[in-house]
Amino acid sequence: MGFIQKFLRGFLGRTLLIIVGVGLAGSAWAQHMQHDSAATAQPASQRQDVNYRPDVTFTLRTSIADGRLVFIGDRGPIAGQVNPELKVPEGAVVQINLINGDGATHDIVVPDFSAHSDNISGKDSATAIVFRAGKNGTFEYYCSLPGHKAAGMVGKVVVGEASAQLKAEAPQIAHDPSDVGTPVGKRGPEHLTVNLLTTEVEGRLADNSTYRFWTFNNKVPGPFVRARVGDTITINxxxxxDSTHIHSIDLHAVTGPGGGAAVTQVPPGQTKSFDFKALHPGLYVYHCATPMVAQHITNGMYGMILIEPEGGLSKVDHEFYVMQGELYTAQRHGASGLQEFSLDKLLAENPEHVMFNGSMDALTKIYKMESKVGDTVRIFFGVGGPNLTSSFHVIGEVFDRVYDQASLTSKPLTNVQTTLVPPGGATMVEFKTDYPGKYLLVDHALSRVEKGVGGFLTVTGKPDHEIFHSGEAIDPNSGH
Structure with missing residues (x-):
């Protein structure tokens, strides 16, 4: 037996990984797979040189489905499934074959097992990875080409059974973006009471991962509080x-000690209250202000309060509440199970997760933001932070009006592409939805999309070809 043969056999028997890059043409590849399903994705030369047989084999094909890039199961129980969940026993040798079905350049990686294929670019070209599933949990596989994961090329490898129950058991903490309260209209000043409960709860971060969130009213962000200038508001x-920490609230709309935090350092099981008068119209962030403040904020303790001007805001067809936040976890983005807080990453301002409304897929899968052609949309957008400034942008749209720094009494900016929002700050944007499609909300520091920050606004209706027209198919990976 030659050196290469001994080397590969030794690695497979000992530990994790063999990475196999296969550059076979489509027709020969297909014939080989039909010949021996147990040895799928091994070219004949490799089967002669390496004496192994995988325990589990999957074959995926790259494709476009519903306007996004995806993996599709090519055969067996996963045939036809989009981004199928690949279930394997712990300790199994797993082979994943990838066939190029759309002609673009792709690869496939499973970073938790250090598995990374070659790039394939010709239609029907193929590659494969082989690794040992040496630890229990749920792990991501995806295409590592820039933007492809965000465009839809991501799925799960489920090893063993332990993580399979997380999706069903973890409470849903993501805030519904449509839950924006009732506009004040033309009413006069009133006395309002706002009751808030601070909680510490293990909630769903993504499919098969959780985090111990600290919340206002069990949601991230907390409730959207809506009042008008001149109102007197009681905060309870x-x-x-069952909390293990003291919590408090600092509302940026409050004129008074600590924005209320100086009188609301509340131990577990207790309640504290204060009144304030809404002196200044605007859209304001609120957050916990108990040391260390940044930890309380990153764990989910932020929200917004809208103080409408006298006479209220103008009428629109749809209003949405969106806040951006960061999580600093010891485990890297995409890991399964309970994610643990990392003080070192917080102090280094290096988050593993950046998200809208509390979870990785709050505005892409859990909740729908919808409009029709001709409707007007208003987005109340804020950054809980605690550290990152957001470059808020909706891909394929232009903001008709931006109320910069959430100043509702200043003349709005018009025809704005991207607007900056600092941590602890907010903005209000308005626009008309003129053309049907799926429009992506992002922070235009676009590498953050790979860390989870994104949302869809789906517009339905009849297209106006004077606004946009093409005979080409929509490429979900173009532009951004």
């Missing part, structure tokens, strides 16, 4: 009995 802040 209760801290759940």
């Amino acid at each position: 802040l209760a801290n759940a009995k």
